[in-house]
Amino acid sequence: MSLEKWPKIDVKADRSYPVFLGVSLEELGEFLHLQFEDVEHILIISHQVVADVYLDRLQKGLLDYRVNQIIVPAGEQEKSLERISQLTRAALECETDRKTLVIALGGGVIGDLAGFFASVFMRGIRLIQVPTTLLAQVDSSVGGKVAVNHPLGKNIIGAFYPPLAVWTDFSTLDSLPWEEVENGLAESIKHALIADRSLFEFFENEEERIKEREKSIWSEMVVRSSAVKVNIVSQDEREQGVRALLNLGHSFGHALETEMNYRGVTHGQGVSIGIAAASHLANAKGLMTIAEVDRIKQLLNRFGLPIMIPGQDPRALLERMQADKKNQGGRKILILPKGIGQAVVSRECTDQEILAAWKQVIS
Structure with missing residues (x-):
């Protein structure tokens, strides 16, 4: 067989x-x-x-x-x-x-x-x-x-x-609680942001059918999102180049999860807030317009994903980012969206720029 x-x-x-x-x-x-x-x-x-x-x-x-x-x-x-x-x-x-x-x-x-x-x-x-x-x-x-x-x-x-x-x-x-669905949606939207503009538009256009858990739509969502991950990993298995793009939102998100001791924020929520922070930083660096930042935040919000976190200390979160695995020689290496459907590795973000991005997502 x-x-x-x-x-x-x-x-x-x-x-x-x-x-x-x-x-x-x-x-x-x-x-x-x-x-x-x-x-x-x-x-x-x-x-x-x-x-x-x-x-x-x-x-x-x-x-x-x-x-x-x-x-x-x-x-x-x-x-x-x-x-x-x-x-x-x-x-x-x-x-x-x-x-x-x-x-x-x-x-x-x-x-x-x-x-x-x-x-x-x-x-x-x-x-x-x-x-x-x-x-x-x-x-x-x-x-x-x-x-x-x-x-x-x-x-x-x-x-x-x-x-x-x-x-x-x-x-x-089928039996997945919606909070767990949100964790996966955050990663799927991240895939769309870094490599597949049409997948981003799919999320915008199929919001209701996704929320209704229509089987054919969910199957398409998983297959298309998985294909982005498979394509990138096949190019760069050990994260020496393009695979780093998959970390969009994660440097911010992991810092938040660690600071909160993995309680009170799920991984998907951390990634969602991280995507919002990275988008604001990308706008400050001239990589995307404020209209594109708003479009990204609106899509995250439409699926119940947070784009703000209350009561956190931006300097403590910046300190947490020191332990990020992508960092080199004491420099913070961040993944930033470039418009919708592309992303870049940025090695030139200052602590002040990162702090400013954190402040955009802390209420």
Whole structure:
């Protein structure tokens, strides 16, 4: 039987891998049988809410394997070295070895945590990403970035560790709370801003159908947004050039998340506020008009995404940006939109310019 039965796009990298789109959880076992003869043990890492809804469906296709599950608490704060240590103990109790296949079943936090665990356990074991949230499907499951957090910065401890495959079942989006949808919409709108003006217009034109969760529109949204990520990662797997553009909004957003100790603001909300701040900075640098800034902010607002945050200290947030992974030689490296549909890497933003951008988004 051929893999052609499942729709996919391929990430072209040092070790290429498929991103399957619109497949079913139950069929993952069939794919594993076709591709990997030496898999005997599967370790599924998830959190309870996802496992309650989707674990049985996934395991229906895995009856020929020895399967264990490790359930971890939900939340960004679980991305820690302490949790990796606890995962390691649990995995050893399950007799996990170098031939084990890890399946990350969940959203971006699970993908990061399980992926980083797979990258370091016994110097690296096999991994498949099964993203169940919009954010994970359009963004975090693709590209091989895995990481945990440090008190001084988000995703500071990590690796590039591509999965063997990404297995995306659109039906897992049906039960997604709207707050989780917003997380993914922030990343999808970011993709449109940096590389696909027509996708930005799609969000403007299809607002109501997206909010009504029309299946065909959601499928188109995931496929088009994923395609942006796949195209960029295929050009620059290890973020030496164009892949840095995917961080639009993230330098600001990660600083905000860290300052708030990952409570009171979701990743998508942080990215949305970060996009607004970066847009104001881009306007100050002559990269876009104030009308374009307003258009971006209006679209974010229409989907319930914030463009302001109350009660924060802009200087404390600026200090948090010192830990950004893109920085070089003490200089802050920022991604700024250039109009709508393009972005640039800026190495010449002063602290005063960045402070001014923060003040535009702090109420």
